[in-house]
Amino acid sequence: MTLKLGVPSKGRLMDKTFDWFAGHGVSIRRTGSEREYAGAVEGIDGIELVLLSAGEIPRELAAGRIHLGVTGSDLVQEKLADWQARVAALEPMGFGFADLVIAVPAFWADVETLDDLDAAAAAFRAAHGHRLRIATKYHRLVREFLREAGVADYALVDSQGATEGTVKNLTAEAIADITSTGETLRANHLKILSDGVIHRSQATLFKARGADWDNGARGVYQRLADRLGLGE
């Protein structure tokens, strides 16, 4: 085994990842019992399957412990500083679509854009004596986005789940989270700012720049890349 391929071990991305590879003539399957995290790749020799949580795949790529990995582009860009120096995005895979967005209470009639949010944040601070709070688990992406948009008068509040509930629970005034159908936002009376899409994510095949590409890995990669029709 010379090339390590990290794929999501469960959750929303796993089955579609397996289907995508099958559609390109590479069969990936889990082996062993239903609960055992073991797998095999058929169709190309020399590939070892590593089953991981989608959220851990960026770190494993950056550390070079896997050569290739499938995960959401949002997770790579959030978890890795200077991500392009550490991984190459080889192929968007056409599933796992989700948008990272900034949303505010639907009843904030005067707040539709980032400029409005900036004005509201200044007014909020003047009125309440503390900064408007935005709940998110995407700290890096939100900070970068708001810096570029010129919005400064806010505080991030960490939220690792049920983020849309933080406004109702009065632990934040706004949120930045992933949405796909938009139902969770609507159900929690939140609206997306018209220019508030931070990142459009989808499952993507990434290559680790810092992995050991000698000892046969490069050759295995070339065979796989030919089969998958990858450019790089």
Ligand SMILES: Nc1ncnc2c1ncn2[C@@H]1O[C@H](COP(=O)(O)OP(=O)(O)OP(=O)(O)O)[C@@H](O)[C@H]1O
């Ligand atoms: N409706 C959605 N909600 C949340 N994430 C979504 C949605 N649709 C697609 N995704 C994407 O799925 C990925 C997260 O998948 P998942 O929740 O299975 O991984 P995880 O956070 O590692 O979970 P776990 O630790 O439970 O394995 C992200 O890239 C995200 O953008």
Ligand SMILES: O=P(O)(O)OC[C@H]1O[C@H](OP(=O)(O)OP(=O)(O)O)[C@H](O)[C@@H]1O
């Ligand atoms: O736009 P929608 O289709 O409504 O989907 C978006 C919701 O799905 C995800 O939550 P998930 O179920 O993964 O739980 P989480 O709160 O633990 O992230 C995400 O964080 C949103 O809350």
